[in-house]
Amino acid sequence: MIDLLPTIEHLDLFKEGNLFHAFKVFGAHLECEGEEMGVRFTAWAPNAKEVRVVGDFNDWNGKEHTMHEIESTGVWSLFIPQLFDGTLYKYEIHTNEDKVFLKSDPYAFYSERRPQTASIVKSLNVYKWQDEQWQDKKRKTNVLSNPINIYEVHLGTWKKVNNESLSYFELANKLIEYVVSMGYTHIELLPIMEHPFDRSWGYQVTGYYSITSRYGTPEQFMYFVDRCHQNGIGVILDWVPGHFCKDDHGLREFDGTPLYEYKDGMKAEKPSWGTLSFDYSKPEVVSFLISNALFWMDVYHIDGLRVDAVESMINLNFDKPPGQHIKNKQGGTENIEAISFIKKLNETVFHHYPNALMMAEDSSNWPCVTSPTYMGGLGFNFKWNMGWMNDMLRYMESDPIYRPYKHQLITFSLLYTYSENYILPFSHDEVVHGKKSMLNKMPGEYWQKFANLRLLYSYQMAHPGKKLTFMGGELAQFEEWKDLEQIDWMLLDFDMHHMFQQFVRSLNLFYKQECALWESDYHHSGFMWMDADNNKDSIISFIRKGRCEEEIILVVCNFTPLSRQSYDIGVHIPGIYEEVFNSDDVRFGGTGRKNGKVKAGLKSCHFQDFSIQLTIPPLATIMLKRIPAISKEIN
Structure with a gap:
């Protein structure tokens, strides 16, 4: 007999920001209480007057399923018998102002496919993993002195059949075979946590624990990761702990008040993105986010996280007009709570997974991003080198006749390349919003464009640091990434594009076999x-x-x-x-x-x-x- 009713010890840790496996306590869990099978629901809503569970099992009327608050902790829980996998549900929040609204479960493991928004009861203990050899090898591997060459992928547009995206199961066959044949070492996936709007590319999340249902089920995604590992490919997820979207069913004002977000709108708002920042001063939010990082590694065997938009977290005035600038209590502009959260996140992840990949996508000049926290660093083990990327693209976009006057752009990076553990990225961000494709950034006539891009990619491979390129770059696409269509596979019918793909494959395989190109990247x-x-x-x-x-x-x-x-x-x-x-x-x-x-x-x-x-x-x-x-x- 199992009883998942949260204990006072659980709730104390939660309120301290130290419940690092909060997903085992909160959310919807199949269990047996007494003699009955059913589901225990647990939610954090400290400012609600009442919380009910509604779903397809009670015709979305929660009158008979009111949750009980546990000892005035703001945590509500209820066991409902005779519910099973696949049950649709939401939380019905009653506020002190007698307003009533429905919310998806922040800890839900699965959700309806957009545009529907209900959470789905889902057990994640069924899949039988077969990646023991990979896990054993990973435990013995020094990630800093091994090759890392990442293929960044948006699952919805890598390849389509009849204009439909491939499922996790189909991707486990086609994408992995391709990545292996092309000589990459890792796949990095644009966010696959549940999100309502396709064109946010997953960067505006509503379900942090819920694998998106666009491409299939949790078990199918587990199979995808398992197959990656069995083929020697690591899996990295883009992860977005900096902000969340404002959709009504999501985290915004979850219990009728700012809960996951800052109460102060000046700190909460991300104006350009139309999103809200997490309130890192709340220990319960810290528990939620750190637990989420561990969740992907515990449950889905993910090898690492690329933490999105770190600068937007640590800089209070990131992307805000001058009239909205604020300062912290010490008179500075850094977000002290966010910095504390990031350090605690990395300490916790590396405690549980010493060889995890924790990558900061940080465009700031914050020092010691990849230094240990005990040395005053943020504690990541990798950082994207945005400076190198911008300098190289500025240089390569210029006509060769002008390059002598911009020579420092290709050499300046070696003055600072050993200050952090850098990854050299040519990511999706560089081939959207009118920035042109990688090939079309290159100057010159047809042949020179291809030659320039071969030159750029091979210099990237030879420069100290690990590597990342976005899908389609290996085909030398003429057009930008079209985020509703598959990449331009038809280009392989043309000789120059086919030869360019073979160039990338040969370069990747050469990189892997030559330890001089990666063994001392950071020395x-x-x-x-x-x-x-x-x-x-x-x-x-x-x-x-x-x-x-x-x-x-x-x-x-x-x-x-x-x-x-x-x-x-x-x-x-x-x-x-x-x-x-x-x-x-x-x-x-x-x-x-x-x-x-x-x-x-x-x-x-x-x-x-x-x-x-x-x-x-x-x-x-x-x-x-x-x-x-x-x-x-x-x-």
Whole structure:
């Protein structure tokens, strides 16, 4: 016999902000009380006069199903016998002003498909996981010194059949097979928590614990994640703890008063997004959010969270007009409660999941985002490098004739790249709202556009930091992401697009096999400039190194459409260097200028004692690997 009636200990932890598995207490849970099977409903509504449960089982009339408040705690609970999986329900909130309205369950595990908004009773204990090998490997893996190359996906528009999005089950076959074949290491999903409006892309949530019913059931999504893990692919979710939408059935004024949001409208409102900020000063809200982060890892085996819009959380005046600016109690503009919440979130997640991926999407200059909290940091282990992304796109969008005057845009990032554990992102945000597709950002005629994009992606792969690209980028789409249509798969019927996809696949597989490109991403020892200052030719060269001194890759990038012959590049170690990757390969649509094996001679260049002579193709990246065995004989 099970009794899920919340205990005083549970409620004390909840009110302290320390009930980190609140989803096991709140919401709707199938159980047996006495001799009867049924569902226990538990909700937090401290300012309600009365709370009832309504649903398809009582014709949406809650008169006979009034919840009981537990010892004046503001927590209401009720066991209703003879209810089962699939029962539709809502909470009927009666306010002290005698207003009555219906709310979806904030802790619901499943919900009706939009535009319907009822919560659905759902047991999440049925699926039998088969990812033990993945979980064991993950426990032994140092995420910082392993390859991470993320394919960012919006599930609704990756691929469609008869204009219908694929289900989780269908995606588990088609998407995973594609991601594996393309050589990515992780999938990152735009938010799949329940949300009412398709075109919010999931960033305006109503059901934080409810997997969206657009694509199927919780069990089908579990199968999707399981299949990812069985195929060696990690799964990251976009997670939105910064704000929520104002839809009537959601969290806004849940018990008739501002509850999950700040009471002070100046702090609560996110003007441009039309959303409300969570009130991080309330311990119960902290319990709700931290429990939600753990929920996705506990129940769905998610490997990590990309925390959306961190700057909007930590900056009180984010995106607010000057007339609405406010200050905290200490006279600053940072949100002290949000910062405290973020630190507690990361401490808790890493306590339970030491190898989780906690990624901050943060466009601010806040220091130590990826430093441990005991060192004064926010406690994430990764941060998106928005500065690098913006600089690189500004540079690449300019005509090569003007690039010598903007050379610092491609080198500046190395002045700060070791200040955080960065991910280099080209995300969905860069290919919407008139920003143009990645291919159409590139200058020049048809061939040059493709060459420029190959150059950009290969420089991204060679630069220190983990990698992320948005779906469709690997097809070299001409148009922006169309958020109601599938990506442009028909482009693969055209040679240049098909060759570009093969380029991305080859680049991804090359990245995975070369530890020099990822093993020391976050150590100064992993990078060495050969020539950072040749703005005249718009050519840069550098060394990437693994932990083993023998693992050396020389990277040369030519950002002009001019080919260079017998071009001297300095190297710090003599030996034979073999060209192992060339973005100008004819297989990728390039001109086919190659180098093969070259020997480093005793000729100083770029402040090095040795140098090699190369043919450098136009608008291309070439990578050469030192051959250790031959090098030893020469030494």
